[in-house]
Amino acid sequence: xxxxxxxxxxxxxxxxxxxxxxxxxxxxxxxxxxxxxxxxxxxxxxxxxxxxxxxxxxxxxxxxxxxxxxxxxxxxxxxxxxxxxxxxxxxxxxxxxxxxxxxxxxxxxxxxxxxxxxxxxxxxxxxxxxxxxxxxxxxxxxxxxxxxxxxxxxxxxxxxxxxxxxxxxxxxxxxxxxxxxxxxxxxxxxxxxxxxxxxxxxxxxxxxxxxxxxxxxxxxxxxxxxxxxxxxxxxxxxxxxxxxxxxxxxxxxxxxxxxxxxxxxxxxxxxxxxxxxxxxxxxxxxxxxxxxxxxxxxx
Numbered sequence: 001x002x003x004x005x006x007x008x009x010x011x012x013x014x015x016x017x018x019x020x021x022x023x024x025x026x027x028x029x030x031x032x033x034x035x036x037x038x039x040x041x042x043x044x045x046x047x048x049x050x051x052x053x054x055x056x057x058x059x060x061x062x063x064x065x066x067x068x069x070x071x072x073x074x075x076x077x078x079x080x081x082x083x084x085x086x087x088x089x090x091x092x093x094x095x096x097x098x099x100x101x102x103x104x105x106x107x108x109x110x111x112x113x114x115x116x117x118x119x120x121x122x123x124x125x126x127x128x129x130x131x132x133x134x135x136x137x138x139x140x141x142x143x144x145x146x147x148x149x150x151x152x153x154x155x156x157x158x159x160x161x162x163x164x165x166x167x168x169x170x171x172x173x174x175x176x177x178x179x180x181x182x183x184x185x186x187x188x189x190x191x192x193x194x195x196x197x198x199x200x201x202x203x204x205x206x207x208x209x210x211x212x213x214x215x216x217x218x219x220x221x222x223x224x225x226x227x228x229x230x231x232x233x234x235x236x237x238x239x240x241x242x243x244x245x246x247x248x249x250x251x252x253x254x255x256x257x258x259x260x261x262x263x264x265x266x267x268x269x270x271x272x273x274x275x276x277x278x279x280x281x282x283x284x285x286x287x288x289x290x291x292x293x294x295x296x297x298x299x
Contacts, residue, residue, distance in 0.1 A: 002068035004196050005290045006059060006073045008103075010038035010081035011156050011259070015062045016287035017069050020295040022211040025288060029069065033196055034056050034255040038081035038133045038156045038176065045086040046139050052091055054285035056098045063099045073171025076171075077104040077290060078156060079111045080133030108150025111286065112136035112201055116145060117297065118289030119197045126193040128270050129285060130202040130263050132156035137181075137270065138192040143297055146191040153177050155202060155263035170239040185273060196228065196276050199285040202263030203288070207281045210235055215253040224282040228271045235264050 006015045013035040019026040040051035045251040047055075059076065066074050076095065082088050082105050091179060092103045106114065115129035129136040131154045138148035153176075162173050207224040208215045210233075238246060239261050246257035256263070271279065 001070045001288045003295070004062075004069070004071040004289045005294075006062050006066075006074065007037070007100075007290070008037060008055065008059070008076075008078035008082055010079065010134070010154055011036055011108055012060070012132070013058055014287055015066065016291065017066060017071055018291055020291060023296060025291055025296060027288070029084055030287075031062060032067065036132070036156065038084075038154065039160075041081065041085060045084060047082075047085045047087055047091055053093050055091065055154070056094050059095060059101075060098050074101060075104070075290065075294065076101040077106055078263050079106050079286070080108075080131055080150070083107070083111075084133060106286075108134065108136070111146065111149050112138045112148040113145060114286035114289035114293065115199050116140060116289065117143070117292045118284045118286055119199045121195070121197065121280075123194045124192060126188070126191075126196040126274065127199060128196065128267070128279070129199040130155060130266050131200055132259075135177075135266055135270070137184075137187055137188065139193050147184075147187045151177075151180050151264055153180055155259040155266065156267065158262040159259045164239055164265075167236055167239045170235050170261055170265050173265035174269045174272070177266050178273055181269070181273050188274065196274070196279045197282045198267070198279045199282050200263075201253070201256060201282045202260070202267055203225065203279075204265065204283060205256050205260060206231065206234060206267070208253075209249075209251050212251050213232065214250055221281060224281045225278050226267075227278050227282060228268070228276065231268050231271065235261060235268060237265070245282075248286060264267075 013033045015031040017029045038047045124141040126139045133154040140146045247254045
């Protein structure tokens, strides 16, 4: 059957249309829009009225496209930003009125699980998913998760907390991110991962940046191996660079120009904390994981 999953992330709205059957998931089309729900949370933690309407407009457009692509079922879920929002129920109501879809708000544990299921390559692995509001880190094997946690250190969240205008500022973000992970490291280190996989826009953007290729050229992104030195070189170059100058770089996605250093700082912190010299970039993530769990991993 053909199905669609729409995920409301903290920084992006995404949709995957896929065929599922006979124990397999076949990706057909992917869609993305830079919605930035997390940035629209006000000082009280409410999603702004403008964002409620923008989200409804964008998701209605995605739903119409899924229908056009002959999706038999359409699923809608949300992660960190909506999970944090005080008025998440209002967003649920607006979206149901506009699309007829029930919004599923994932817990941090569920978000970590979905990203791991989506990115898993069949060997004992570690997975890091850097989002806008949170970062999920999981170690496990196939459908068995040894340990996973959702950390409150997404690229947009830290962008709002820590201004970065130089390399020293970025090093402070790295130190803060490492401090959040410190009490969890023993549980991760108890599992022997054969490889580590990176999920999310920070990874795919950095893969393009390191290769100095146009940011919208998707060739040689999935499966690209980032080194820790690649990450630190990118931080050294981008941290002191004004945002407008970053936007002019052909190998850096303009929509991520303001938050990319914070994403890189989280990645650098993770690689230091886990002693990783390399990490594999994946274009698969919680959309694939959601559909796998929905259709392929049922008891």
